[in-house]
Amino acid sequence: MRKNKSMIFWFCLPAVLSLLIMFVYPVCRTVLMSFFQVESVTSGVGEWRFNGLANYIKIFGSQTFRISMKNMLLIWLVGGVITLALAMLMAVVITSGIRGKKFFRAAIYMPNIISAVALATMWIQYIFNYDYGLLNSVVRLLGGDKVKWLGSDMKFWAMTAAFIFGSVGYYMLIYISGIEGIPQDLYEAATIDGAGQIKKFTRITMPLLTGVIRTSITFWSINTTSFFLWTKMFSPIDTEEYTIVPVVYLYDIVFGGKGVATRDAGAGAAVGVVLTLIIIAVYLIVNRLIKKSDLEY
Amino acid sequence: MKVKKLFSLLLVSALSLSLMTGCGNKDSGASSDAGQTGDDAGQTSDDAGQTGDDAGQDDNSVPAGTEAEQTGDNAGQAAGNQYEGVELTMWSMWTSEEAQALVIKEAAAAFEEQTGAKINIEWKGREIxxxxxxxxxxxxxFDIFEDDYRRIAQNYNKFTYDLTDMAKAIDYDSYSYPCLNNQVIEWAGNLNSIVEQPQVGGVFYDKDAFTAAGVTEEPGTWAEFMDACQKIKDSGVGPLAxxxxxxxxxFYQHLVHQLGEEKLTELAANGGWSDSNAVKAAQAVIDLVNAGYLVDGAPDEFPSSQNKVGFGQAAMVVCANYVTAEVNKATGTEVNWGLFNYPAVDEGTDNAAAYAGANSLAITSYSENAQAAFDFITLLTTGEFDQKMADTAAQIPADSRNTAPASLSGTVETLLAADKPASWCSAINADExxxxxxxxxxxxxYEGKYASGEDFCKALDNLY
Known part of the structure; x- marks a missing residue:
């Protein structure tokens, strides 16, 4: 028995050490760094100068940071509602016994296996293209004037729409696996009792999926706070106000953008801490609002 | 039990081994592919003996000022072993198959052949x-690295080698661009980088489109520019992409000409746009937009609008010189490019200003082989290899005695004539x-959202 315990210790040691060195240490260092004036991420601690809450005051006083937070919130809220609703709708339709279930499931999930860079390029250079883009071809076919889908008024929503397209399949799969875990007996009994599709969805599917919905909201929140690549693709040369999100703001102040030589790793750390706190807050709120189902099946 | 333990041990060993293999950098230590590019290297080895007086001028031999020369060795005898046993590591901002990378590999092979040094190149890409x-x-x-010259001067200064004396020894000033060198010295306090890829900004235009529209001279003033735009528009081509x-x-080009970069920096920091000549600058652009001188769809999403120059739908684009290579490559055409400085504006403070910048090479302050590293940099940025770099990567030569590719004709002269380069929007980028x-x-x-220059400046002042 003792032998086994030491075995467990030695086998766990590499994983624990990796966790401590590669996760716990950077987290602690980042939190600490957020209270210091630090120019470079890798500056030695000896070069740090205590800054109190100045980094937090700086970022919350920054118009660019506030805009980035607003953009992130909109992606989270509007994008989240649309993505999760579409994913749920498609999951319900696909699990309802339609023909070609496997095809539709694969087709809707497809954007997730395509590189996000390729996907974003397709949206930017083809679908939204002003001269020969898919959307403007449709608009012209209907007799309308060409629209600047990537103009300053529309760029944010164009980016969000493209992101939603790339995300729906992932959440749909999560919902499908949740729905398929619900015993068919319940649906059969409901059918015998005369329940229609909508009633079955609201009285059986939704209540039994609360755990899955809660998880998907947490996943969506994490995806939104780490939103980076789509912004970089929709503003390729330098960061733009219409597409900026906090992680890109963080990136710019830590590494310096185009033509910018100043860097502020302390403020960047503060942004990181704020984002982490937001995810924790969302997780706690979602757990409080969406109670774990006490139904057993 | 023993078998189980042995099996576990084997599994752990395999896992550790695969981890180490996975973490290894396939490029590190994979020197400059000397073997692959050895053809040219072989041709250059004999030249090493000529490095004495005219080094770096028009051949690809190791330049003057090398240790061999300083120690009085016969350079001819030193050929092939001058830096025997010396190992240099270079971090490159290119990826291994880019045109620039191919020339660097070739230069490294030649250097290895000539001096006996070994050069390891790690291709880090643009995110270096x-x-x-x-x-x-x-x-x-690592000994050598590449990056934007401003970052090298301002961010990495304390980690870079002061190259002043080495540069003096090879008379670097005689063939490089004074405006770029002076800028580096102003930022860093010393010369801490050698230009590899100079850049210059301005109005790049399709000469054929100008000719077809009857525009015979490059516009020098804003009025001439507007006149040229009208002629181009009349010829059925969009004037400006x-x-x-x-x-x-x-717009920064316009503002710098109108106000000067110093005043612009002050306005960007403190506001007060409405009380400045920025109103006039904005009004000029509003007039340009209202006259329909922007190509259809502009401002468009990069690179859709600039590509219209390649498709013959637009005649001009304001950018840095790399736009010519980008457009040619993206559209599969060979535009007959020309360049002129952004036009002089009425009541302009600094109408001669033009953007210039560079990607440069620097040596780490802790390099143990700084002279060898410098000699390699010199070989790469002068003579034949620099010309090759200019031709294959379609860029301005770092050695002003070389010739710019046809698509960049006039850029060397523009850079040599420049006094102090304007920055890449540094005044408005200073405040994150x-x-x-x-x-x-x-x-x-440019989208035409402001009715007047006053409205535009009011929007800027509202930011403070």
Whole structure:
């Protein structure tokens, strides 16, 4: 028995050490760094100068940071509602016994296996293209004037729409696996009792999926706070106000953008801490609002 | 039990081995592919003996000022073993198959052949700036690195070798661009980088489109520019292409001419746009937009609008010189490019200003083989290899005695004539809190969202 315990210790040691060195240490260092004036991420601690809450005051006083937070919130809220609703709708339709279930499931999930860079390029250079883009071809076919889908008024929503397209399949799969875990007996009994599709969805599917919905909201929140690549693709040369999100703001102040030589790793750390706190807050709120189902099946 | 233990041990060993293999850098230590590029290297080895007087002028031999020469060795005898046993590591900002990378590999092979040194090149790509600070602070073992010259001067200065004396020894000033060198010295306090890829900004135009429209001379003033735009428009071509990604750069040129970069920096920091000549600058652009001188769809999404020059739908684009290679490559055409400085504006403060910048090479302050590293840099940025770099990568030669490719004709002269380069929007980029707002408002100016220069400046002043 003792032998086994030491075995467990030695086998766990590499994983624990990796966790401590590669996760716990950077987290602690980042939190600490957020209270210091630090120019470079890798500056030695000896070069740090205590800054109190100045980094937090700086970022919350920054118009660019506030805009980035607003953009992130909109992606989270509007994008989240649309993505999760579409994913749920498609999951319900696909699990309802339609023909070609496997095809539709694969087709809707497809954007997730395509590189996000390729996907974003397709949206930017083809679908939204002003001269020969898919959307403007449709608009012209209907007799309308060409629209600047990537103009300053529309760029944010164009980016969000493209992101939603790339995300729906992932959440749909999560919902499908949740729905398929619900015993068919319940649906059969409901059918015998005369329940229609909508009633079955609201009285059986939704209540039994609360755990899955809660998880998907947490996943969506994490995806939104780490939103980076789509912004970089929709503003390729330098960061733009219409597409900026906090992680890109963080990136710019830590590494310096185009033509910018100043860097502020302390403020960047503060942004990181704020984002982490937001995810924790969302997780706690979602757990409080969406109670774990006490139904057993 | 024993078998189980042995099996576990084997599994752990295999896992550890695969981890180590996975973490290894396939490029590190994979020297410059000397073997693959050995053909040219073989041709150059004999030249090493000629390095004495005319080094770096028009051959690809190791330049003057080398240790061999300083120690009085016979350079001819030293050929092939001058740096025997010396190992240099270079961090490159290119990826291994890019045109620039191929020339660097070739130069490294030649250098190895001539001197006996070994050069390891690690291809870090464009994001090299994200890892350089950490690597330099950690004292990572590399001798040469490439990046934007401004970052080298301002961010990495304390980790770079002062190249002043070495540059003097080879008379670097005689063939390089004074405006870029002076700028580096102003920022860093010394010459800490050698230009590899100079850049110059301005109005790049399709000469054939100008000829077809009857525009016989490059516009020098704003009035001439507007006149040329009208003629081009009348010929059925969009005068000016503009992608939203470059809206800030384009208007920045106008503002620098109108106000000067110093005044611009002051306005960007403190506001007061409405009381300045920025109103006049904005009004000029509004007039340009209202006259329909932007190509259809502009400001468009990069690179859609600039590509219209390649498709013959637009005649001009305001950008840095790399736009010519980008457009040619993206559209599969060979535009007959020309360049003129952004036009002089009425009541302009600094009408001669032009953007210039560079990607440069630097040596780490802790390099144990700084002279060898410098000699390699010199070989790469002068003579034949620099010409090759200019031709294959379609860039301005770092050695002003070389010839710019046809698509960049006039750029060497422009750079040599420049006094002090204007920056890449540094005045409006200085404040992280405002830079994205500036960019948006500048872009909206080209979208025609402001009725007058006053409205535009009011929007800027509202940011403070």
């Amino acid at each position: 700036n994200n890892i350089l600070t950490a690597a330099l602070e950690a004292g990572e073992k 503009l992608d939203s990604a470059y809206s800030d750069f384009t 809190n405002l830079k994205t707002s500036f960019k948006s408002i500048f872009n909206e100016l």
